[in-house]
Amino acid sequence: xxxxxxxxAVRMSKSGDARSYExxxxxxxxxxxxxxxxxxxxxxxATDALQDAFIKVxxxxxxxxxxxPFGPWFFQIxxxxxxxxxxxxQSRERHEVRDEQIxxxxxxxxxxxxxxxERTEASAILWRALNRIADEHxxxxxxxxxxxxxxxxIADILGIPEGTVASRLYHARDGLREALVSMxxxxx
Amino acid sequence: MTEHMSHExxxxxxxxxxxxxxxxxxxxxxAESTELxxxxxxxxxxxxxxxxxxxxxxxxxxxxxxxHRRITRPLGWILLSVGFLTWILYGSxxxxxxxxxxxxxLATSAIGLGILLLLGTVIYERxxxxxxxxxxxxxx
Numbered sequence: 001x002x003x004x005x006x007x008x009a010v011r012m013s014k015s016g017d018a019r020s021y022e023x024x025x026x027x028x029x030x031x032x033x034x035x036x037x038x039x040x041x042x043x044x045x046a047t048d049a050l051q052d053a054f055i056k057v058x059x060x061x062x063x064x065x066x067x068x069p070f071g072p073w074f075f076q077i078x079x080x081x082x083x084x085x086x087x088x089x090q091s092r093e094r095h096e097v098r099d100e101q102i103x104x105x106x107x108x109x110x111x112x113x114x115x116x117x118e119r120t121e122a123s124a125i126l127w128r129a130l131n132r133i134a135d136e137h138x139x140x141x142x143x144x145x146x147x148x149x150x151x152x153x154i155a156d157i158l159g160i161p162e163g164t165v166a167s168r169l170y171h172a173r174d175g176l177r178e179a180l181v182s183m184x185x186x187x188x
Numbered sequence: 189m190t191e192h193m194s195h196e197x198x199x200x201x202x203x204x205x206x207x208x209x210x211x212x213x214x215x216x217x218x219a220e221s222t223e224l225x226x227x228x229x230x231x232x233x234x235x236x237x238x239x240x241x242x243x244x245x246x247x248x249x250x251x252x253x254x255x256h257r258r259i260t261r262p263l264g265w266i267l268l269s270v271g272f273l274t275w276i277l278y279g280s281x282x283x284x285x286x287x288x289x290x291x292x293x294l295a296t297s298a299i300g301l302g303i304l305l306l307l308g309t310v311i312y313e314r315x316x317x318x319x320x321x322x323x324x325x326x327x328x
Contacts, residue, residue: 021255033251119240122233150205151205167195167196
């Protein structure tokens, strides 16, 4: 969505026009679902969290500064929503609720079957290792690698300085390395 | 990590966020250290695999329908309540000023009040039950 179009849709939505909110929802539901699935590991929970986040965004639009980009603000609310879901799972083990049915596979146009199999295995190992690291580490890896945000955008979403983004990314990657070692996984 | 390079610098270098002069300095450090080279190979591999990871997510259904229902529902409730209350008040006024016998008014009022009291009690009990339900956050 073009920034001007997005700003206009936000402005109209802010004035209470629900129809103008539709293009914003449709533009952000794909990346939003992806982020929620990455954080929660369950498609059903991710869909619920996504819907709740869109409702919260709608209810908070009157406080939104229209000169700021909408994306980071939306992802910040979605991320908080996902964290609430994670907190509400207190009595359950995270691994129990993570959706084993999610099919993880490498993207792109690999043509060699052996290579495809190898990368699919590597992706599946990494997905399992991601489930073993701390929530805040998984969250920052998801924002950086799976969502492709730059440091400045991650800093905006998480409300931390860019230096902390770099430092937390190091600890997240190091944690992922340790998780792979503890799984005795052959990686890369 | 070496004395000359922090974790933060290594991450900026890996993620293409380092300034050109910082990048050149780290290039030189990496060329001299096999430990750094090994770390970078692993981190790059993780990075590439994570970036190329996709999920078999069905995207054939938008959440807009549900979101739209939920954001427009409060307005529906407000309109329904205001309209209902207006009719109740107007109906009560007409009933009070009508020429029927007092005992008829009292009997009808008792029925109306009884229904309201029963409804209020049921709502109160359901709410109390919901507040103490340990499974209310469990998705069914």
